[in-house]
Amino acid sequence: MESPKERRIGSDAGPLVRPYALTGGRTRPQGKRLDLVTILVATGAVSDEWARMSRDQRRLLELCRTPHTVADLTSQLDLPLGVVQVLLADLYRQGLLEEHAETPLTARPDPRLLQRVLDDLRSL
Amino acid sequence: MTFAASDAASGAPAGSFAAARLPFAGQNGVHVALKILIAGGFGVGKTTLVGAISEVRPLRTEEQLTDVGTGVDDLDGVERKTTTTVAMDFGRITFPDGITLYLFGTPGQERFWFMWRDMVFGAIGAVVLADTRRLASSFSSIDFFEEHNTPFIVAVNCFDGAKRHTTRQIRTALDLDPRVPIVLCDARRRDSAKHVLTTLVQHALDTDTR
Ligand SMILES: Nc1nc2c(ncn2[C@@H]2O[C@H](COP(=O)(O)OP(=O)(O)O)[C@@H](O)[C@H]2O)c(=O)[nH]1
Ligand SMILES: [Mg+2]
Numbered sequence: 001m002e003s004p005k006e007r008r009i010g011s012d013a014g015p016l017v018r019p020y021a022l023t024g025g026r027t028r029p030q031g032k033r034l035d036l037v038t039i040l041v042a043t044g045a046v047s048d049e050w051a052r053m054s055r056d057q058r059r060l061l062e063l064c065r066t067p068h069t070v071a072d073l074t075s076q077l078d079l080p081l082g083v084v085q086v087l088l089a090d091l092y093r094q095g096l097l098e099e100h101a102e103t104p105l106t107a108r109p110d111p112r113l114l115q116r117v118l119d120d121l122r123s124l
Numbered sequence: 125m126t127f128a129a130s131d132a133a134s135g136a137p138a139g140s141f142a143a144a145r146l147p148f149a150g151q152n153g154v155h156v157a158l159k160i161l162i163a164g165g166f167g168v169g170k171t172t173l174v175g176a177i178s179e180v181r182p183l184r185t186e187e188q189l190t191d192v193g194t195g196v197d198d199l200d201g202v203e204r205k206t207t208t209t210v211a212m213d214f215g216r217i218t219f220p221d222g223i224t225l226y227l228f229g230t231p232g233q234e235r236f237w238f239m240w241r242d243m244v245f246g247a248i249g250a251v252v253l254a255d256t257r258r259l260a261s262s263f264s265s266i267d268f269f270e271e272h273n274t275p276f277i278v279a280v281n282c283f284d285g286a287k288r289h290t291t292r293q294i295r296t297a298l299d300l301d302p303r304v305p306i307v308l309c310d311a312r313r314r315d316s317a318k319h320v321l322t323t324l325v326q327h328a329l330d331t332d333t334r
Contacts, residue, residue: 066153
């Protein structure tokens with residue numbers, strides 16, 4: 001398989017790498033559903049995969065030393081959401097990332113949280 | 125694995141993940157994230173609204189892939205997949221109490237519904253922006269949120285020179301449930317955008333049946 005680096009093209013042509021070359025061609029994340037506002041944090045687990053990880057995956061792990069949402073991570077890496085979701089799901093499956101326990105996503109936010117947001121917005 | 129940089133702000137020793145799991149105060153990481161969706165046809169003021177009230181960041185997503193690959197690891201398949209980048213409106217409001225509110229704006233046309241379907245789970249609710257000069261462009265967004273039982277409000281963007289209508293006329297034209305709030309707004313103004321968002325959150329609280 002060609003490495004993504006060999007796919008670099010002129011910067012005018014859009015993304016430097018065909019996005020899904022970064023994921024080994026996979027377009028669907030495996031396992032964990034990662035919402036735009038799912039908060040992920042590094043578990044601190046040590047991985048022997050570290051040397052084989054892509055630059056983007058290392059960057060994601062580094063960012064997740066503090067809790068980050070999928071949306072923030074996607075924005076920081078400047079890759080398409082679908083690509084970042086695949087990369088994150090891999091790290092999650094390897095036990096390197098976990099969902100930040102404070103706020104697992106439920107179908108509807110808790111009314112107490114809604115009330116807090118309402119107060120917060122009013123005092124903006 | 126170790127990281128070179130020390131994490132001074134959270135007091136973590138260099139190369140340690142330890143602090144990442146502790147609750148921290150201030151801006152060091154996101155601890156509670158909530159989202160609001162901003163829907164509406166092209167040119168209705170979604171980008172303007174998000175920019176008026178929040179810190180805007182770039183967010184790329186892509187329009188439906190043509191899934192012609194045979195196996196998941198088939199790179200040949202990748203070659204034939206077509207992706208069109210869609211820039212989603214993405215705004216963040218960070219509150220001092222540790223809540224971060226995310227705003228996501230996406231066109232309301234049916235061909236974008238696959239994105240809405242992914243985003244609607246867990247959302248506080250949605251703001252459907254409407255322009256009185258072409259109310260029909262809001263129909264599909266309203267259909268979507270009604271279908272998904274998502275709390276939503278309609279915010280009518282009062283463009284200069286647009287003929288003003290009463291909210292009653294607009295409600296009739298949109299065939300809107302009497303409980304769905306309609307607010308008039310100027311998407312360029314922060315206080316107006318703030319009013320739109322507070323109306324939605326209040327509505328979400330009011331319709332919470334738990
Ligand atoms: N007069 C006026 N113009 C607006 C208002 N909101 C948006 N606009 C303008 O309408 C155009 C389309 O707005 P935009 O936010 O890009 O719409 P979007 O396609 O829904 O993101 C821009 O030129 C805005 O400056 C408003 O409340 N009043
Ligand atoms: Mg726009």
